[in-house]
Amino acid sequence: MNAVINEWILLLVLGSSLLPGLIIFGLAEERRGLRTTLNLFGALFKLFLVIWILWGVFNQQHYETRLELLPGLEFVLRAGPLALLFVSLSTILWLVTTIYAIGYLEGSPHRSRFFGFFSLCVTATVGVALSGNLITFLIFYELLTLSTYPLIVHRGTEVARKAGHIYLLYTIIGGAVLLLGTVWLYTITGTLEFTPRGFLADLDKTYHPALVIIFFLMIAGLGVKAALVPLHGWLPNAMVAPAPVSALLHAVAVVKAGAFGIVRIVYEVFGVDFAASLGVTRPLAWLAAFTIIYGSIRALYQDDLKRRLAFSTVSQVSYIALGVAIAGPIATIGGVVHLVHQGLMKITLFFCAGNLAETLGIHKISEMNGVGRRMPWTMTAFTIGAFGMIGAPPIAGFISKWYLGWGALETGQTWVLLVLLGSSLLNAAYFLPILHAAWFRQPPDKWPHEHDFGRKETAWALLLPPLITAVSALFVGLFAALPFSPLEWAELIAEREFYQP
Amino acid sequence: MPVFILNIPWAALLIIVPLIGMLLAFLFSSAARWMGFITVFLNLIAVLGLAQELSSNGVFQHTVGGWSAPLGIELYADGLSLLLLFTTALVSLGVAVYAAGYFSHSKASSFWPIWLMLLTALNALFLSSDIFNLYVTLELLGLSAVALTALAGGRAALLGAMRYLLTTLGGSLLYLLGVALLYHAYDTVDIQLLSQRVEISPVTWTALGLMFLGLSLKTALFPFHFWLPPAHSSAASPVSALLSALVIKASFYMMLRLWLELFSDFGVIDQVLGLLGALAVLWGSWQALRQTRLKLLVAYSTVAQVGYLFLAFPLAGGNQVFAWYAAGYLLISHALAKSAMFMATGNLLQYGNHDRIADLDRVVQRLPITAGAFAVAGVSIMGLPPSGGFIGKWWLLESALVSGRWDLVTVLILGGLLAAAYIFRVLGYTFTEAPVPHEAKRVPPAMQWIALILASASILLGFLAPQILPWLNIGDALIVVEAGS
Numbered sequence: 001m002n003a004v005i006n007e008w009i010l011l012l013v014l015g016s017s018l019l020p021g022l023i024i025f026g027l028a029e030e031r032r033g034l035r036t037t038l039n040l041f042g043a044l045f046k047l048f049l050v051i052w053i054l055w056g057v058f059n060q061q062h063y064e065t066r067l068e069l070l071p072g073l074e075f076v077l078r079a080g081p082l083a084l085l086f087v088s089l090s091t092i093l094w095l096v097t098t099i100y101a102i103g104y105l106e107g108s109p110h111r112s113r114f115f116g117f118f119s120l121c122v123t124a125t126v127g128v129a130l131s132g133n134l135i136t137f138l139i140f141y142e143l144l145t146l147s148t149y150p151l152i153v154h155r156g157t158e159v160a161r162k163a164g165h166i167y168l169l170y171t172i173i174g175g176a177v178l179l180l181g182t183v184w185l186y187t188i189t190g191t192l193e194f195t196p197r198g199f200l201a202d203l204d205k206t207y208h209p210a211l212v213i214i215f216f217l218m219i220a221g222l223g224v225k226a227a228l229v230p231l232h233g234w235l236p237n238a239m240v241a242p243a244p245v246s247a248l249l250h251a252v253a254v255v256k257a258g259a260f261g262i263v264r265i266v267y268e269v270f271g272v273d274f275a276a277s278l279g280v281t282r283p284l285a286w287l288a289a290f291t292i293i294y295g296s297i298r299a300l301y302q303d304d305l306k307r308r309l310a311f312s313t314v315s316q317v318s319y320i321a322l323g324v325a326i327a328g329p330i331a332t333i334g335g336v337v338h339l340v341h342q343g344l345m346k347i348t349l350f351f352c353a354g355n356l357a358e359t360l361g362i363h364k365i366s367e368m369n370g371v372g373r374r375m376p377w378t379m380t381a382f383t384i385g386a387f388g389m390i391g392a393p394p395i396a397g398f399i400s401k402w403y404l405g406w407g408a409l410e411t412g413q414t415w416v417l418l419v420l421l422g423s424s425l426l427n428a429a430y431f432l433p434i435l436h437a438a439w440f441r442q443p444p445d446k447w448p449h450e451h452d453f454g455r456k457e458t459a460w461a462l463l464l465p466p467l468i469t470a471v472s473a474l475f476v477g478l479f480a481a482l483p484f485s486p487l488e489w490a491e492l493i494a495e496r497e498f499y500q501p
Numbered sequence: 502m503p504v505f506i507l508n509i510p511w512a513a514l515l516i517i518v519p520l521i522g523m524l525l526a527f528l529f530s531s532a533a534r535w536m537g538f539i540t541v542f543l544n545l546i547a548v549l550g551l552a553q554e555l556s557s558n559g560v561f562q563h564t565v566g567g568w569s570a571p572l573g574i575e576l577y578a579d580g581l582s583l584l585l586l587f588t589t590a591l592v593s594l595g596v597a598v599y600a601a602g603y604f605s606h607s608k609a610s611s612f613w614p615i616w617l618m619l620l621t622a623l624n625a626l627f628l629s630s631d632i633f634n635l636y637v638t639l640e641l642l643g644l645s646a647v648a649l650t651a652l653a654g655g656r657a658a659l660l661g662a663m664r665y666l667l668t669t670l671g672g673s674l675l676y677l678l679g680v681a682l683l684y685h686a687y688d689t690v691d692i693q694l695l696s697q698r699v700e701i702s703p704v705t706w707t708a709l710g711l712m713f714l715g716l717s718l719k720t721a722l723f724p725f726h727f728w729l730p731p732a733h734s735s736a737a738s739p740v741s742a743l744l745s746a747l748v749i750k751a752s753f754y755m756m757l758r759l760w761l762e763l764f765s766d767f768g769v770i771d772q773v774l775g776l777l778g779a780l781a782v783l784w785g786s787w788q789a790l791r792q793t794r795l796k797l798l799v800a801y802s803t804v805a806q807v808g809y810l811f812l813a814f815p816l817a818g819g820n821q822v823f824a825w826y827a828a829g830y831l832l833i834s835h836a837l838a839k840s841a842m843f844m845a846t847g848n849l850l851q852y853g854n855h856d857r858i859a860d861l862d863r864v865v866q867r868l869p870i871t872a873g874a875f876a877v878a879g880v881s882i883m884g885l886p887p888s889g890g891f892i893g894k895w896w897l898l899e900s901a902l903v904s905g906r907w908d909l910v911t912v913l914i915l916g917g918l919l920a921a922a923y924i925f926r927v928l929g930y931t932f933t934e935a936p937v938p939h940e941a942k943r944v945p946p947a948m949q950w951i952a953l954i955l956a957s958a959s960i961l962l963g964f965l966a967p968q969i970l971p972w973l974n975i976g977d978a979l980i981v982v983e984a985g986s
Contacts, residue, residue, distance in 0.1 A: 161930070186899065
């Protein structure tokens with residue numbers, strides 16, 4: 001019985017968001033209660049399953065699902081440490097974002113359609129996390145593109161349609177490039193299983209030039225979603241989507257899937273030592289560093305709040321790529337743990353931006369003067385997120401930067417320290433003025449478009465999620481040394497990659 | 502093995518049942534729809550029976566009237582024929598459901614008999630084992646298809662049908678010339694006997710050239726595709742579904758068969774076919790992107806997808822049997838996806854009385870099942886995972902990379918990108934409002950759901966490759982037989 005559960009539970013994790021999503025598609029617009037129930041039930045059930053799996057893995061259980069897809073290739077889902085890290089993040093953040101979305105879209109049209117695609121998007125993300133080989137990863141990666149497109153064009157305006165076009169232009173080409181790299185790799189090696197330390201080190205030297213090209217093809221394909229410069233162009237444009245979509249895209253689903261893919265490729269396809277010996281990690285590190293600085297500089301010039309946050313995402317997600325490319329165990333810890341930390345911090349910031357837009361009609365930073373007095377809780381959460389981005393202790397972002405810097409020193413790549421320092425300064429340069437304006441300037445006589453929520457600052461569904469994620473960002477930083485923290489987890493992953501036989 | 506399944510001549514039933522159905526539908530025109538439904542249903546049962554027979558006995562062979570080769574008619578079914586018969590049966594079922602809601606009574610009494618004639622011809626074609634019988638069934642197929650195209654009435658349909666008629670007759674004539682040459686040279690029309698006797702000679706080259714030219718014309722391979730967009734786009738939607746999904750596949754099947762059995766040693770032809778296929782993919786996709794009307798877009802998409810099928814010819818050269826699997830798989834997926842797409846387009850036409858892409862007024866909200874069907878079918882057409890189209894594309898890419906054919910790799914990738922461009926162009930417009938909102942007419946739910954079901958079937962194919970391949974391998978259809986052995 002146990003064996004049966006172990007084989008199928010991962011499919012159940014996928015189903016816990018797929019089935020509610022499909023049912024929600026068929027619901028009439030007015031069935032608000034049923035839709036909310038289905039959404040929350042799905043999210044909670046998924047959380048329950050993930051906790052079960054975590055507990056099982058802690059007790060040496062092994063969860064794997066295999067289905068033959070092509071002769072010689074299987075569809076594989078496996079609950080390894082890296083998978084569990086991403087799945088847990090996705091599940092928790094999905095729950096929080098669902099609550100937020102229910103509040104945000106109150107009164108908006110086409111909610112059934114929205115939540116249907118929303119659930120599909122989460123299914124695809126969880127599939128990306130749990131993939132056990134490259135072809136399964138590719139399937140869910142493309143499904144992610146397909147399920148997020150309707151969310152971007154959700155509003156049905158001409159602007160949304162064009163933003164959808166740009167999104168597809170980047171992501172479909174990225175997917176095609178990734179497909180090419182994957183098939184090519186398959187024709188060389190005959191296997192695509194994710195293996196710690198990679199499975200390419202033993203190949204004949206004549207294949208090395210091909211492997212280098214394959215590496216860059218895959219990084220290009222993944223780099224589109226991970227918003228590596230110059231493939232990041234879709235991200236600022238995608239801000240036309242509703243705030244819950246931006247929150248989900250930037251903290252959890254699309255961008256993280258790309259970064260996660262880069263982690264998988266370097267650690268479990270090529271193996272970090274082999275990749276370093278091929279000479280491909282250096283260019284990746286430079287590209288990541290360039291993206292970090294470029295994103296931050298572009299963020300400085302944005303007045304639209306969501307666009308500034310978008311460029312900040314471009315910059316911050318490359319920390320993960322940088323951690324990977326430095327190719328040392330400490331930097332690995334920094335890069336991998338930033339998957340979680342950046343997720344928590346960025347989703348907080350986007351939730352707050354959504355609150356400002358929904359409650360007061362604020363879209364631009366120039367309109368944010370004195371808003372801290374009108375919406376103190378929201379701005380507190382925003383402040384925590386912003387300080388985390390800058391890297392101020394004890395918030396999560398500090399931990400990631402610390403490990404990245406230490407890792408750079410460990411491998412002798414001291415130039416990375418300059419990049420980290422520069423990035424922190426730039427982060428401060430574009431976040432601190434916002435905080436200053438919000439807390440210390442005089443509010444205007446009238447907000448652009450105020451909604452009345454009575455004595456509350458804003459709706460509970462809009463207020464709780466950013467508070468929860470902000471506190472989480474604080475806690476994972478404060479209590480990083482505790483067992484079961486994301487940091488411990490990242491250390492476990494680094495250990496498997498570098499030290500275990 | 503249950504006794505009652507033994508000894509039923511399933512293959513003969515596959516030809517007789519639609520034939521009788523056609524006669525009954527013609528005679529009892531008021532009940533034509535019901536005749537059609539029963540026939541299509543029985544057809545599916547017969548295919549399943551044949552499948553059961555093939556799985557237990559291997560290849561099926563039957564001599565009609567006791568008169569065997571070299572001059573008699575033999576029926577022959579192996580894995581490849583079975584797969585095509587099954588696809589035909591499935592798409593037929595779908596089209597029957599769709600057409601029942603689509604046609605008014607007057608048109609219905611013409612549609613059903615001709616459509617059942619088409620089904621007879623298709624089944625007979627897939628069961629033929631000599632090249633003259635193939636000609637007869639091909640001709641029947643072409644004439645029924647033309648009649649169905651003209652059924653829509655109106656100037657555009659008649660012009661499209663006329664061009665189709667001339668092209669199809671021309672193609673059949675060229676093919677017949679080739680048959681005559683081969684018969685004159687080798688004294689038989691039976692394929693298996695021919696495969697033993699064929700040798701490389703000027704006569705055979707000429708026959709090969711003529712036959713393949715004629716069949717390329719009928720399959721709408723670039724640059725012989727000119728007749729397809731007007732014909733497929735002006736026909737009634739169920740007819741378009743049939744034409745794109747099944748009719749052009751029949752002539753492709755013939756080319757595949759002839760190539761595998763007779764002509765595989767004739768080196769340069771496969772490269773030519775591959776080149777034309779590559780051009781078809783690029784040109785068809787590009788033209789699809791430029792269309793303003795949805796039906797024309799879908800028709801040009803067919804031109805492009807046919808090109809993919811021909812890419813298998815050069816790729817299968819280096820012992821890459823996967824290239825043939827890819828062709829077979831793409832054939833089936835495309836049949837399901839394209840029929841779904843034409844049905845969805847027909848629904849949109851009926852809903853808003855037009856098919857202008859830019860004016861698809863918020864269709865995603867008002868006709869969600871139809872929009873969903875189009876999107877899901879589009880996933881297979883684009884070759885995105887998970888779908889039958891993705892599996893086919895994967896195999897083609899694999900063969901191309903192993904053979905070092907970087908030109909074909911580029912074509913495959915570009916083709917997918919262009920397909921994504923024109924599919925998503927349509928989908929983007931389904932979200933937006935049109936400048937002039939149109940008055941919406943009701944579309945029967947059956948017509949919407951059958952489109953979605955067929956589209957989902959093409960996605961389901963993406964998971965069934967390990968189950969389907971053993972069937973395809975019955976009779977070693979896709980293993981090349983050496984000429985002269």
